[in-house]
């Protein structure tokens with residue numbers, strides 16, 4: 001039995017009975033503080049609240065090595081590379097601003113790639129790749145900045161590959177990531193990469209002596225399987241990817257227990273891409289020995305869509321408890337309403353066999369085939385997309401909710417998405433500014449936020465961005481409603497005070513959650529903190 005398994009904990013320095021535990025990893029014990037101090041130089045590299053384990057199902061994965069509280073940092077990590085996402089529109093290769101937002105761009109004199117300004121073209125990030133890309137200068141002609149161009153597909157894999165010579169230690173970390181070449185070989189993407197990346201880099205950029213076809217495909221696969229999307233403030237389209245090798249060790253679960261933020265302005269360090277810093281925190285309590293999960297999909301999507309994304313881009317069949325449950329942990333995010341009895345919900349009998357499963361009503365013999373459910377859902381998705389992409393308006397989403405209330409469960413993912421948009425639009429749409437909204441409309445906004453929270457708290461529980469943002473959206477209409485009823489003499493001052501206490505609690509929680517978010521997106525946090533301060537001062541005078 002080793003030191004960890006024994007019930008009697010021994011000091012890591014002198015083997016005497018220990019009374020203290022290392023607070024960082026909860027794995028090592030000491031008899032006294034001075035021995036802990038003495039041991040730190042040896043221990044610091046191993047002192048982590050997680051461990052990486054190889055598992056038959058998940059491959060390498062991460063487990064908590066101590067109990068973690070919600071909000072506690074599990075690890076922080078800087079990107080080994082960043083780069084444009086596949087299929088992105090033309091963007092600056094340094095700061096990733098979309099070139100459609102740039103009045104006149106600066107073409108790099110050596111390789112012809114367009115940058116938003118000369119300074120970006122001369123950045124260290126572009127040096128090594130420019131040498132390679134300049135060999136293909138004549139092919140790098142980007143005329144239409146509103147349309148994606150295939151030449152952007154090779155940039156991020158090339159950045160990964162070039163680490164081999166520019167930063168061999170980082171290349172080792174990059175290259176050991178999962179690429180699933182054997183499974184990807186059968187896909188359409190493989191043939192696209194073969195032309196746009198492999199042949200382009202080997203033939204046109206003359207890299208055939210440096211990188212085999214297999215190696216270049218592996219770089220493409222590593223990005224598809226592991227890269228995280230980086231949301232840059234003010235950048236409407238998610239165009240940027242970052243590789244964070246340690247964060248890649250987190251497996252997927254459709255109900256994750258972590259949240260991560262990526263700060264795009266972290267201090268520069270030795271890597272040219274190191275300014276992107278990821279921080280991963282526990283979003284709920286995680287017990288020692290529990291697996292640490294992130295999510296590779298959108299938590300508010302339904303099971304069929306989430307499983308399709310995971311199958312196509314991550315090459316596994318998700319069988320987590322949410323995917324296996326027809327009700328999706330009682331959220332009913334994929335459920336339909338029964339048109340036959342009007343009281344039952346129609347759910348898949350075998351949610352993991354989505355292509356063939358029957359969908360049965362919970363109250364009557366009504367049944368639907370998987371094909372019919374798919375057809376109906378696809379049509380509604382298309383309708384929803386049209387609303388979302390063409391100047392989204394309150395009335396259009398409300399109309400969508402009304403028209404499909406007899407067909408879709410109130411929590412169906414399309415209804416929930418409509419509510420998520422409405423939770424923001426009410427109060428922000430010019431025709432629905434908070435002060436001009438009727439009390440009924442304010443109540444509607446609060447009720448939409450509550451319905452959204454009820455679902456989000458199950459599929460993305462704990463201290464999450466969606467909870468912070470939704471609570472922030474709730475506080476102002478609640479405060480206005482309380483004020484209006486008080487001023488109209490419809491509630492006593494003690495009742496009013498109680499309501500305001502409730503508003504303060506909601507805002508405080510929102511501030512607490514949003515403060516854990518990317519410091520670069522401080523706008524919301526500053527507003528929330530200011531509002532909280534105002535309420536607190538105001539209440540102290542009541």
Ligand SMILES: C[S@@+](CC[C@H](N)C(=O)[O-])C[C@H]1O[C@@H](n2cnc3c(N)ncnc32)[C@H](O)[C@@H]1O
Pocket residue numbers: 057058059060061177178180225226248249250251252253314315316317318319
């Ligand atoms: C980002 S990598 C995670 C690290 C990977 N396990 C490794 O050993 O490098 C994603 C891959 O891990 C595996 N994986 C992650 N979550 C999984 C899950 N819930 N079920 C099965 N496999 C999973 C899949 O092979 C997936 O393509």
